[in-house]
Amino acid sequence: MKTLVVYYSFDGNTRLIAQAIAETAGADVLELRTQDQPQSKGFSKYFWGGRQVFMKVRPALLPLDKDPAVYDLLFIGTPVWAFAPAPAMSSFLEKTAIRGKRVAVFCCSGGGPGRTLGRMAEILAADNVIAGRMHFVEPRRSPQVSADKARQWAKEVLVL
Template sequence: MSSSPTKKLVIYYSLEGNTKLMAETMAKAIDADILAIAPQKEISSKGFSKYFWGGSQVMMKRKPTLMPLSLNPLDYDLIIIGTPVWAWTYSPPIATLLEEVDFSGKQMALFSCHGGQNGKTFLHMKAHLPDSQVLDTIDFFEPLKNHTEECIQRALDWARHLSQ
Protein backbone atom coordinates (compact mmCIF):
# COMPACT_ATOMS: atom_id res chain seq x y z
CA MET A 1 0.00 0.00 0.00
CA SER A 2 1.31 3.47 -0.79
CA SER A 3 0.87 5.28 2.49
CA SER A 4 0.66 3.87 5.97
CA PRO A 5 -2.55 4.90 7.75
CA THR A 6 -1.88 6.05 11.28
CA LYS A 7 -5.13 5.14 13.03
CA LYS A 8 -6.47 1.62 12.52
CA LEU A 9 -9.71 0.04 13.67
CA VAL A 10 -11.05 -3.50 13.44
CA ILE A 11 -14.85 -3.64 13.66
CA TYR A 12 -16.62 -6.97 13.89
CA TYR A 13 -19.77 -8.83 14.76
CA SER A 14 -19.44 -12.40 16.03
CA LEU A 15 -22.12 -14.80 17.20
CA GLU A 16 -20.07 -17.92 17.88
CA GLY A 17 -16.54 -16.56 18.26
CA ASN A 18 -14.97 -17.27 14.86
CA THR A 19 -15.06 -13.67 13.69
CA LYS A 20 -13.99 -12.46 17.12
CA LEU A 21 -10.87 -14.65 17.03
CA MET A 22 -9.84 -13.32 13.63
CA ALA A 23 -10.64 -9.70 14.58
CA GLU A 24 -8.62 -9.87 17.79
CA THR A 25 -5.72 -11.52 15.95
CA MET A 26 -5.68 -8.78 13.30
CA ALA A 27 -6.02 -5.92 15.78
CA LYS A 28 -3.13 -7.20 17.87
CA ALA A 29 -0.94 -7.75 14.79
CA ILE A 30 -1.23 -4.14 13.63
CA ASP A 31 -1.80 -2.36 16.95
CA ALA A 32 -5.34 -1.40 15.98
CA ASP A 33 -8.25 -0.47 18.18
CA ILE A 34 -11.08 -2.99 18.18
CA LEU A 35 -14.84 -2.47 18.19
CA ALA A 36 -17.26 -5.35 18.71
CA ILE A 37 -20.75 -4.43 17.58
CA ALA A 38 -23.80 -6.07 19.08
CA PRO A 39 -27.53 -5.90 18.46
CA GLN A 40 -29.67 -4.78 21.37
CA LYS A 41 -31.44 -8.15 21.16
CA GLU A 42 -29.06 -11.04 20.45
CA ILE A 43 -30.12 -14.48 19.29
CA SER A 44 -29.06 -17.71 20.94
CA SER A 45 -26.02 -19.31 19.33
CA LYS A 46 -27.35 -22.78 20.09
CA GLY A 47 -29.35 -25.18 17.98
CA PHE A 48 -30.98 -25.06 14.59
CA SER A 49 -33.05 -21.97 15.43
CA LYS A 50 -30.01 -19.72 14.96
CA TYR A 51 -29.80 -20.75 11.28
CA PHE A 52 -33.52 -20.29 10.73
CA TRP A 53 -33.62 -16.95 12.56
CA GLY A 54 -30.39 -15.61 11.06
CA GLY A 55 -31.26 -16.65 7.52
CA SER A 56 -34.76 -15.23 7.77
CA GLN A 57 -33.37 -11.91 9.06
CA VAL A 58 -31.07 -11.70 6.03
CA MET A 59 -33.80 -12.66 3.55
CA MET A 60 -36.20 -10.09 5.02
CA LYS A 61 -33.40 -7.49 5.00
CA ARG A 62 -33.90 -6.80 8.70
CA LYS A 63 -31.45 -4.47 10.37
CA PRO A 64 -31.35 -4.83 14.15
CA THR A 65 -30.84 -1.84 16.41
CA LEU A 66 -27.25 -1.87 17.63
CA MET A 67 -25.92 -1.16 21.08
CA PRO A 68 -24.22 2.28 21.14
CA LEU A 69 -20.75 2.24 19.57
CA SER A 70 -17.93 2.83 22.04
CA LEU A 71 -15.64 4.22 19.32
CA ASN A 72 -16.33 6.48 16.34
CA PRO A 73 -15.23 4.68 13.17
CA LEU A 74 -14.85 8.01 11.39
CA ASP A 75 -11.86 8.83 13.63
CA TYR A 76 -9.82 6.14 11.85
CA ASP A 77 -7.85 5.98 8.60
CA LEU A 78 -7.89 2.21 7.98
CA ILE A 79 -11.00 0.27 8.95
CA ILE A 80 -11.24 -3.52 8.79
CA ILE A 81 -14.76 -4.95 9.03
CA GLY A 82 -15.44 -8.60 9.86
CA THR A 83 -18.66 -10.57 9.66
CA PRO A 84 -19.96 -14.10 9.85
CA VAL A 85 -21.65 -15.25 6.66
CA TRP A 86 -25.39 -15.79 6.97
CA ALA A 87 -27.40 -16.96 3.97
CA TRP A 88 -24.40 -16.29 1.69
CA THR A 89 -23.98 -12.66 2.72
CA TYR A 90 -23.03 -10.48 5.69
CA SER A 91 -24.90 -10.56 8.99
CA PRO A 92 -27.77 -8.19 9.86
CA PRO A 93 -25.76 -6.29 12.53
CA ILE A 94 -23.16 -5.46 9.86
CA ALA A 95 -26.02 -4.36 7.58
CA THR A 96 -27.08 -1.89 10.27
CA LEU A 97 -23.51 -0.64 10.66
CA LEU A 98 -23.09 -0.11 6.91
CA GLU A 99 -26.39 1.77 6.77
CA GLU A 100 -25.73 3.99 9.79
CA VAL A 101 -22.06 4.91 9.27
CA ASP A 102 -20.87 6.75 6.16
CA PHE A 103 -17.46 5.26 5.39
CA SER A 104 -16.91 7.55 2.37
CA GLY A 105 -13.27 8.34 1.76
CA LYS A 106 -12.02 5.66 4.15
CA GLN A 107 -9.53 2.90 3.42
CA MET A 108 -11.35 -0.34 4.13
CA ALA A 109 -10.64 -4.06 4.23
CA LEU A 110 -13.24 -6.80 4.66
CA PHE A 111 -13.13 -10.29 6.12
CA SER A 112 -15.62 -13.03 6.79
CA CYS A 113 -15.90 -16.32 8.62
CA HIS A 114 -18.19 -19.05 7.33
CA GLY A 115 -19.08 -22.68 7.69
CA GLY A 116 -19.78 -23.31 4.02
CA GLN A 117 -19.36 -20.69 1.35
CA ASN A 118 -18.57 -16.99 1.40
CA GLY A 119 -21.24 -16.44 -1.24
CA LYS A 120 -21.59 -12.82 -2.33
CA THR A 121 -20.61 -11.41 1.04
CA PHE A 122 -17.88 -9.07 -0.22
CA LEU A 123 -19.76 -8.07 -3.35
CA HIS A 124 -22.74 -7.04 -1.21
CA MET A 125 -20.56 -5.22 1.35
CA LYS A 126 -18.70 -3.30 -1.36
CA ALA A 127 -22.05 -2.18 -2.79
CA HIS A 128 -22.63 -0.36 0.53
CA LEU A 129 -19.17 1.21 0.43
CA PRO A 130 -19.19 2.91 -2.99
CA ASP A 131 -17.12 5.91 -1.94
CA SER A 132 -14.61 3.94 0.12
CA GLN A 133 -11.37 2.40 -1.03
CA VAL A 134 -11.66 -1.33 -0.36
CA LEU A 135 -8.05 -2.49 -0.27
CA ASP A 136 -8.54 -6.24 0.09
CA THR A 137 -10.76 -9.08 1.31
CA ILE A 138 -10.15 -12.44 2.97
CA ASP A 139 -12.37 -15.23 4.27
CA PHE A 140 -11.87 -18.00 6.80
CA PHE A 141 -13.59 -21.38 7.04
CA GLU A 142 -14.64 -22.03 10.68
CA PRO A 143 -11.32 -20.94 12.21
CA LEU A 144 -12.22 -22.21 15.69
CA LYS A 145 -12.74 -25.75 14.32
CA ASN A 146 -10.58 -26.04 11.19
CA HIS A 147 -6.86 -25.33 10.95
CA THR A 148 -6.98 -22.71 13.70
CA GLU A 149 -3.25 -21.97 13.71
CA GLU A 150 -3.18 -21.67 9.91
CA CYS A 151 -6.14 -19.26 10.00
CA ILE A 152 -4.45 -17.18 12.70
CA GLN A 153 -1.26 -16.97 10.62
CA ARG A 154 -3.23 -15.97 7.50
CA ALA A 155 -5.02 -13.27 9.51
CA LEU A 156 -1.71 -11.97 10.90
CA ASP A 157 -0.06 -11.86 7.49
CA TRP A 158 -3.06 -10.23 5.82
CA ALA A 159 -3.45 -7.52 8.46
CA ARG A 160 0.27 -6.74 8.42
CA HIS A 161 0.19 -6.45 4.63
CA LEU A 162 -2.72 -4.00 4.84
CA SER A 163 -0.89 -1.92 7.41
CA GLN A 164 2.32 -1.49 5.39
Protein backbone atom coordinates in the same frame (compact mmCIF):
# COMPACT_ATOMS: atom_id res chain seq x y z
CA MET B 1 -1.98 5.14 10.39
CA LYS B 2 -4.86 4.99 12.87
CA THR B 3 -6.60 1.64 12.45
CA LEU B 4 -9.89 0.19 13.69
CA VAL B 5 -11.20 -3.37 13.46
CA VAL B 6 -15.02 -3.42 13.38
CA TYR B 7 -16.74 -6.78 13.63
CA TYR B 8 -19.85 -8.70 14.58
CA SER B 9 -19.50 -12.25 15.87
CA PHE B 10 -22.22 -14.70 16.84
CA ASP B 11 -20.23 -17.87 17.59
CA GLY B 12 -16.74 -16.44 18.09
CA ASN B 13 -15.25 -17.20 14.67
CA THR B 14 -15.22 -13.60 13.49
CA ARG B 15 -13.99 -12.46 16.92
CA LEU B 16 -10.96 -14.77 16.64
CA ILE B 17 -10.01 -13.26 13.28
CA ALA B 18 -10.71 -9.69 14.40
CA GLN B 19 -8.46 -10.09 17.44
CA ALA B 20 -5.60 -11.49 15.34
CA ILE B 21 -5.90 -8.59 12.89
CA ALA B 22 -6.06 -6.02 15.71
CA GLU B 23 -2.95 -7.43 17.40
CA THR B 24 -1.00 -7.38 14.13
CA ALA B 25 -2.15 -3.91 13.08
CA GLY B 26 -1.97 -2.33 16.52
CA ALA B 27 -5.61 -1.44 15.97
CA ASP B 28 -8.46 -0.43 18.22
CA VAL B 29 -11.42 -2.82 18.25
CA LEU B 30 -15.14 -2.15 17.93
CA GLU B 31 -17.40 -5.16 18.49
CA LEU B 32 -20.93 -4.61 17.23
CA ARG B 33 -23.65 -5.73 19.61
CA THR B 34 -27.38 -5.71 19.07
CA GLN B 35 -29.90 -4.44 21.61
CA ASP B 36 -31.62 -7.83 21.57
CA GLN B 37 -28.75 -10.31 21.32
CA PRO B 38 -30.11 -13.60 19.89
CA GLN B 39 -29.66 -16.77 21.93
CA SER B 40 -30.39 -19.37 19.24
CA LYS B 41 -28.18 -22.46 19.30
CA GLY B 42 -27.78 -25.59 17.20
CA PHE B 43 -29.67 -25.89 13.94
CA SER B 44 -32.25 -23.28 14.98
CA LYS B 45 -29.63 -20.52 14.74
CA TYR B 46 -29.29 -21.20 10.99
CA PHE B 47 -33.04 -21.01 10.48
CA TRP B 48 -33.31 -17.88 12.62
CA GLY B 49 -30.30 -16.19 10.95
CA GLY B 50 -31.43 -17.03 7.42
CA ARG B 51 -34.89 -15.68 8.15
CA GLN B 52 -33.33 -12.43 9.44
CA VAL B 53 -31.36 -12.01 6.20
CA PHE B 54 -34.24 -12.82 3.85
CA MET B 55 -36.65 -10.57 5.78
CA LYS B 56 -34.02 -7.78 5.62
CA VAL B 57 -34.15 -7.31 9.39
CA ARG B 58 -31.87 -4.50 10.58
CA PRO B 59 -31.47 -4.93 14.34
CA ALA B 60 -30.82 -1.92 16.54
CA LEU B 61 -27.20 -1.76 17.64
CA LEU B 62 -25.98 -0.80 21.08
CA PRO B 63 -24.18 2.58 21.05
CA LEU B 64 -20.73 2.41 19.45
CA ASP B 65 -17.82 3.04 21.80
CA LYS B 66 -15.49 4.03 18.94
CA ASP B 67 -16.07 6.52 16.11
CA PRO B 68 -14.99 5.06 12.75
CA ALA B 69 -14.73 8.60 11.35
CA VAL B 70 -11.49 9.27 13.27
CA TYR B 71 -9.63 6.30 11.75
CA ASP B 72 -7.66 6.05 8.49
CA LEU B 73 -7.97 2.29 7.92
CA LEU B 74 -10.91 0.06 8.82
CA PHE B 75 -10.95 -3.73 8.83
CA ILE B 76 -14.64 -4.73 8.83
CA GLY B 77 -15.69 -8.33 9.48
CA THR B 78 -18.87 -10.37 9.69
CA PRO B 79 -20.08 -13.94 9.73
CA VAL B 80 -21.84 -15.12 6.58
CA TRP B 81 -25.54 -15.65 7.14
CA ALA B 82 -27.54 -17.06 4.20
CA PHE B 83 -24.77 -16.01 1.78
CA ALA B 84 -24.87 -12.39 3.04
CA PRO B 85 -23.49 -10.22 5.85
CA ALA B 86 -25.10 -10.77 9.26
CA PRO B 87 -28.00 -8.36 9.87
CA ALA B 88 -26.06 -6.55 12.61
CA MET B 89 -23.31 -5.76 10.11
CA SER B 90 -25.88 -4.61 7.55
CA SER B 91 -27.29 -2.24 10.20
CA PHE B 92 -23.82 -0.83 10.83
CA LEU B 93 -22.99 -0.40 7.14
CA GLU B 94 -26.31 1.29 6.37
CA LYS B 95 -26.38 3.61 9.39
CA THR B 96 -22.73 4.60 9.80
CA ALA B 97 -21.18 7.22 7.54
CA ILE B 98 -17.86 5.78 6.36
CA ARG B 99 -16.14 8.11 3.92
CA GLY B 100 -12.60 8.73 2.75
CA LYS B 101 -11.17 5.59 4.36
CA ARG B 102 -9.09 2.64 3.33
CA VAL B 103 -11.29 -0.36 4.09
CA ALA B 104 -10.53 -4.08 4.16
CA VAL B 105 -13.49 -6.45 4.48
CA PHE B 106 -13.49 -10.01 5.77
CA CYS B 107 -16.00 -12.71 6.54
CA CYS B 108 -16.16 -16.10 8.23
CA SER B 109 -18.34 -19.06 7.31
CA GLY B 110 -18.68 -22.80 7.27
CA GLY B 111 -18.62 -22.79 3.47
CA GLY B 112 -18.23 -20.13 0.82
CA PRO B 113 -18.56 -16.38 1.26
CA GLY B 114 -21.60 -16.13 -1.00
CA ARG B 115 -22.30 -12.48 -1.81
CA THR B 116 -20.97 -11.23 1.52
CA LEU B 117 -17.67 -9.65 0.51
CA GLY B 118 -19.14 -8.26 -2.70
CA ARG B 119 -22.07 -6.65 -0.87
CA MET B 120 -19.83 -5.10 1.75
CA ALA B 121 -17.41 -3.77 -0.84
CA GLU B 122 -20.28 -2.46 -2.97
CA ILE B 123 -21.73 -0.49 -0.05
CA LEU B 124 -18.35 0.93 0.93
CA ALA B 125 -16.64 1.46 -2.45
CA ALA B 126 -18.44 4.65 -3.47
CA ASP B 127 -16.73 6.78 -0.82
CA ASN B 128 -13.72 4.66 0.18
CA VAL B 129 -10.80 2.65 -1.17
CA ILE B 130 -11.24 -1.10 -0.79
CA ALA B 131 -7.80 -2.25 0.38
CA GLY B 132 -8.56 -5.97 0.59
CA ARG B 133 -11.05 -8.80 0.90
CA MET B 134 -10.60 -12.10 2.72
CA HIS B 135 -12.74 -15.12 3.55
CA PHE B 136 -12.00 -17.46 6.47
CA VAL B 137 -13.53 -20.95 6.76
CA GLU B 138 -14.48 -22.07 10.29
CA PRO B 139 -11.63 -20.31 12.11
CA ARG B 140 -12.31 -21.97 15.48
CA ARG B 141 -11.68 -25.43 13.99
CA SER B 142 -8.03 -24.49 13.37
CA PRO B 143 -7.54 -21.37 15.46
CA GLN B 144 -3.77 -21.07 15.07
CA VAL B 145 -3.82 -21.59 11.30
CA SER B 146 -6.72 -19.13 10.95
CA ALA B 147 -5.07 -16.51 13.17
CA ASP B 148 -1.82 -16.84 11.21
CA LYS B 149 -3.71 -16.34 7.94
CA ALA B 150 -5.42 -13.27 9.42
CA ARG B 151 -2.10 -11.83 10.61
CA GLN B 152 -0.50 -12.34 7.21
CA TRP B 153 -3.43 -10.71 5.44
CA ALA B 154 -3.38 -7.76 7.86
CA LYS B 155 0.32 -7.22 7.13
CA GLU B 156 -0.40 -7.23 3.38
CA VAL B 157 -3.21 -4.69 3.77
CA LEU B 158 -1.03 -2.45 5.94
CA VAL B 159 1.71 -2.18 3.30
CA LEU B 160 -0.64 -1.45 0.37
